[in-house]
Amino acid sequence: MDVAIKWLNENSDMLLHFSIQAVIALIILFVGLKVAKMCDSLTVKAFEKRKIDKAVGGFVANIVFAVVFAATVLMALSQVGVETTSFIAILGAAGLAIGLALQGSLSNFASGVLIIILRPFKAGDYIEAGGKAGSVQKIEIFSTELKTPDNKVIIMPNSAIMSGAIVNFSREKTRRIDLVIGVGYDADLRQAKQVLKSVLDKEERILKDPAYTVAVLELADSSVNFVVRPWVKTPDYWPTYFELVENIKIALDEANITIPFPQMDVHLHKD
Template sequence: MNQVLDWLNNNSDLIVHYGINLTLAVVIFFVGNKVAKFCAKITEKAFAKKKVDKAVGTFVSSIIYSLVFAAATLMALSQVGIETTSFIAILGAAGLAIGLALQGSLSNFASGVLIIILRPFKSGDYIEAAGHSGSVEKIEIFATELRTPDNKVIIIPNSSIMSGAITNYSREVTRRIDLVVGVGYDADLKQAKQVLQSVLNKNPKILKDPSYNVAVFELADSSVNFVVRPWVNTTDYWDVYFDLMENIKIALDDANINIPYPQMDVHVQK
C-alpha cells in the first residue's frame, strides 16, 4: 500500500497531466458529436429552405455528419497523445483492407451517390424497387427508406435499388387505369359498351384528354372481355380505380348484363 502511495506521490504531476488530457479528449469527442449533428441539421434545413429535394438534403447532411465526427475523433485522439499523422497512415492502410472486406458497403455508398446524381426518384415519390414498393422517405449514405401505404418502413440497400429495375409511379402527372371487364356471350355487346361508357362519363375525375378507351379485347373461354382504359391524374388513381370497380358492377346489374364466372361444360357419354 505504501508503495502505491509513494508511486502516486512521485507521479502526481504526470497523473494530473494525463487526467486533464483524457478529460479534454472525452469532452472533445462528445462535443464533436453534438457539433456534427448540429451541422447535419443545419445543412438539411438549408437545403429545405432552398426548396431542394428532401432526399438530397438528407444524403448530404449524412456525409457532413460523418466528416465532422471523424475530425472530432482525430482531435480527441491527438489530445491524449496519439500521433494522428501516423494514425491516419495506419487508417489508410487498414482502410484498403477494410474496403476490400466491405465492398458491399462501398457499393451502397457509390449507388447512393448515383441516385442523387441521376435522380431516378425524389423524396415523396411512390416507387417499386428491389421487390418492394412504397413512398420514398429519405435517401441516406448506404440505404434508402420507403414507407408503405399501411405505414411500414422498408430500408433497402442502395446497391440493391440501382442494380435492378426502378418503377416510379409518381413521376408523370397522369396515369392510365387498365381494367378488364367480362360479360356473358348472350349479352348485347353494344349495350354493354354503352353501359361502361356511361360509368366513365359520370366520373368527374376521369380526364377528357387523352380520352378513355372501351373496346372488345378478347373472346375468352367463359366471357367476352372488354378493356376499360381511362386516364386520370396520378393523385386520383386509386380513388377512381375503386370507384369504377364498384360502379361498373352496379351498372351492369341494373342493365341485366351478367358477369360470368369461370365455367366448364362436361359431356358424359355412356
C-alpha cells in the same frame, strides 16, 4: 505500496499533464459531437429552405455529420499525444481491410450516391423496387426508408434498390387505369360498350385528354373481354379505380348484362 507511492510522487507532473490532456480530449469529443449534430441539422434546414428534396438533404447531412465527427476524433487523439499522421496511415490500411470485409456496406454507400446523382425518385414518391413498394420517406447513407399504404416502415439497402428495376408511380402527373371487363357471349356487345362508356362519362375525375379507350380485347373461353382504359391525375388513381369497378358492376346489372364466371361445357357420348 511504498514503491507505488514513490512512483506517483516521481511522475506526478506527468500524470497531471496527461490527465489535463485527457480531460481536454473528452471535452473536444463532447463539443465535436454537438457541432456534428448541429451541422447535420443546419444542412437539412438549408436544403429545406432552398426547397430541395428532403431525401437528398438527409443523405448529405449524414455525410457531413460523419466527416465532422471523424475530424473531431482525430483532434482528440492529437490532444492526448497520438501522432495523427501515423494514425491516418494506419486507418488507411485498416480501412482497406475493413472495406474488403464490408463490401456489401460499401456497395450500399455507392448505390446511395448513385440514387442522389441519378434521382430516380424523390421523397414522397410511391415506388416499387427490390420486390417492395411504398412511399419514399428518406434516403440515408446505406439504406432508404419506405412507408407502405398500411403504415409499415421498410428499410431497404440502397444496393437492393439500384440492382434492379425501379418503378416510380408518382413521377408523371397522369396515370392510366387498365380494367378488363368480361361479359357473356349472349350479351349485345354494342349495348355493353355503351354501358361502359356511360359509366366513364359520369366520372368527373377521368380526363378528357387523353381520351379513354373502350374496346373488345379478346374472345376468351367464358366471356367476351372489354378493355377499359381511362386516364386520371396520379393522386386520383386508386379512388377512381375503386369507384369504376363498383359502378361498372352496378351498371351492367341494371342493363341485365352478365359478367360470367369461368365455366366448361362437358359433353358425354354413349357408345
